[in-house]
Amino acid sequence: MPIQGRLRFYVLAVGLFLILLLVLAISDYGKIRLGPDDARPEFSFTSWLAMLFAAGMGIGLMYFGVGEPMMHFLAPPQAAASTPEAAREAMVTTFFHWGFHAWAIYAIVGLVLAYFGFRYNLPLTIRSGLYPIFKDRIHGPIGHAVDVFALVGTIFGIATTLGYGVLQLSAGITRLTGLDTSGDLFRFGLIGGVIALAGISAVSGLDKGVRRLSELNLLLAVTLLLFVLFAGPTEFILGALSENIGNYVSQLTELTFRTFTYSEPNQQGWFGNWTLLYWAWWISWSPFVGLFIARISRGRTLREFILGVLFVPTAFNLLWMTVFGNSAIWMTLQGGHAELAATARNVDALLFNFFDLLPGSDLTSALAVLLITIFFITSADSGAFVIDNIATLGHERSPVWQRLFWALLLGLTASILMATGGLAALQSMTLIAALPFTGIMLLLCYSLCRGLQADKAHSTRRLSPASDFWNGKHWRTRLDRLVRHTGPREALNFLEHTALPALHSVSGELNERGLNSRIEQADAQQCALVIPQQGRRDFYYGVRLESRPLPAFNPLAAAHSGDQNLRLYEAMTFFADGRAGYDIQYLTRDEISADVLRHYERYLSLIQSDSTELLNSAPEHSTPPLPPTE
Structure with missing residues (x-):
């Protein structure tokens, strides 16, 4: 499919996902529970929100928290570079990439998995979401093909994320130790070490390993966020947060369907290199994140699920991007730190260059390296768990060696692609792998609508009046x-x-x-x-x-x-x-x-x-x- 065709396909598909979720949330279907009518949530509302909050964090926030706002500020798609207008456009664009649309993609997959898994008692696999269309044929070649596409997309999506983590982790180690970490041999060793730690976490089990690491993630991330908020231009950040949210909400419809069709070729190229890549990245990650949020949402109503998944992680992402991104832009515009803009192209090291302009840079850089490492481990461990879940048709008690195998495969995939083409190769494979799964997601939307219609017809069907x-x-x-x-x-x-x-x-x-x-x-x-x-x-x-x-x-x-x-x-x-x-x-x-x-x-x-x-x-x-x- 030509690049412009892919652009329109992704844009229309992601826009449809968001619209469908909002319609379901405000309709009578929003009252349906993810499980039997008498099911009640396994986790309290506060605990559930906390887990959604944790789900919204990852290597991407560490890598792009400073990098994306700065790159859009220096090379915006429409405004003049390095101006207040460019700063405003940079933050709106960053919000667009990390806001409702990203979580609409995750929510669609998670909702389908939870609905058919807990309401229809089908396995928590992608193929189950197509049951209203294919019925029992989901257990044959059609279902196998669907799960293979989900499997491949997830592998390359997680491998891309691991690639970002390796690059930033290497830059952080260089910042702290002065060692040259740019060679492939060092990065391969870094991947191997992290995969080994992920294997140890896998042996510990999902509840002990991933849960404890996630709790530590949350603590370290919030600590880092609060430090930057109060050590940086606090008043400017709080004002910028309000204005960023207002600009984002007011332009949401335009941003949703924007393809730069009537713009210059360079703007279309920018859109393909950013928005198209993001949508493909989120789609490739959707089985991974979708399964996680499905597993913790049994007993919730559709309305609770949709509004919680759309708003809670999005709110944290937007806060993170404002604190880090607007601080970096303020330092460049008003703080007199032109050197930050000069190094903005080196995104791998940009976060650590940013910390150098704040008090206690050695400590914050060390904390960031630790946080990236834990994100790296949890991504590999939980990614291996999700891939194993897809490969075993939803069986949760598979041998530990299978999860170790998938973790090793993720490391090998990231290593091979980085050796053959670097980050560009990882991104290209993500685009390729996500395209067929986007078509599957559209089928999942149609299937979900059919399932909900049948559900409502079933629940409203009364006993024959004659039986009175x-x-x-x-x-x-x-x-x-x-x-x-x-x-x-x-x-x-x-x-x-x-x-x-x-x-x-x-x-x-x-x-x-x-x-x-x-x-x-x-x-x-x-x-x-x-x-x-x-x-x-x-x-x-x-x-x-x-x-x-x-x-x-x-x-x-x-x-x-x-x-x-x-x-x-x-x-x-x-x-x-x-x-x-x-x-x-x-x-x-x-x-x-x-x-x-x-x-x-x-x-x-x-x-x-x-x-x-x-x-x-x-x-x-x-x-x-x-x-x-x-």
Whole structure:
């Protein structure tokens, strides 16, 4: 696909993800729980928010926290470079890349996994999200292909992240020790050491290893964030945060669908090198992050899930980018530190150059190196866990050696791609691997909509109204009708000897009491009781025979050798106001009479209500004729 085609495809797809999530959040579907209706969250709301907060952190924030705002400030897509307008555009663009759209991508995959995993009791794998489309075929070649695309995309997405981590970690070690860490041999050794530590974490188990490292991550990150906030231009940062949020929200629609189609080629190139790469990167990471947030969200409603996943990590990302990015821009514009802009192209070392302009640079640089290392380890460990989960069809108790194998594969992939083409090779593979998975994600959106529609139809389907009159005296007869095919002769017999006499009985009683009523019968397959009402819609209770093909997997079809031409005949009610009818062939004469009076009582209450006057007012003789039979 040409570059512009890929641009439009990614832009439209990611925009659709965000719109779909917001629509689901404000709709009635937002009340559906990720699990049974009586399921309750496994974690408290505060703990769940804290884990989402941790999910929003990673190597990317360390690498791009200073680097991206500075690069956009020095080379913005539209504004003049190194100006206040460029600073404003740089922060809006950074917010755009790290805000709602990134987490909409993660939320779509996480929501699909959680919904079909906890609501439909399917495995927590990508293929399960396509169940409404392919049904049991997800367990065959189609499902294998979907999981392979997810597997490959995740491997290259995590490998790209590990590549960023290696480059920044090497620069940090150089800053602290003065050693030359630019050689491939040193970086390969660095990858090997981190993968070994990730292996130790894997052996410790997900709860002990990743959880403890994540808690340490959170503590160190918040400490670093608060230090920069108070050691840097605090007043400027707080003011910039407010303005950044306002600019971002006001331009959200324009940013969502911006492709620079009417702009200069260099602006289109900028867009491809930044936004396109980010969308591909987030998409390749979506099985990884999506599975994590799905696993911790059982029992939440869709509305809680969507709003929590979209807003909590986004809020932290935007705060991080403002504190680090705006501090660096302020130092360049007003702090007189032109040397920071001069080294901005060297993003690997830019964070440490930034710390040199703050107090205690040695300590903060050491803290950053430790934080990057822990991020590196947790990314490799948890990434290996997710890849293993996909490869084993959601089985959680796989041998430890399998997770060690996947961790080793991630290290080898990052090493080989860095040796053959550096970071550019990692980015290119991410673009290639993410493209087919974007198509799968669109299918997941469609599948989710179908699943939610079926869910709502299922949850709102009530028991047959006729069952209100069932009692123990006739349970054998009703059981016989439930499990035995009803043919046309038997249905006609019910209409003639049960339904029609019941309507005559009610009509006779009404006429004796001075109420005008009549029985209409166009043919042997339908009849109706009509009670005219001056200036109002007439009361109408009709019964007609309807036929339909026997449904698949119905017990009625079990005794008929798979004959596809068999039809089920039912005695269905119909009404003048167009309400849906229901089958009454299980009722006795007295029960049908009681059902007629139940509807007549409802009718009387409606015609006396001012709120329904418009619907119930009708010209005389407005009652529709009996509907045609098949």
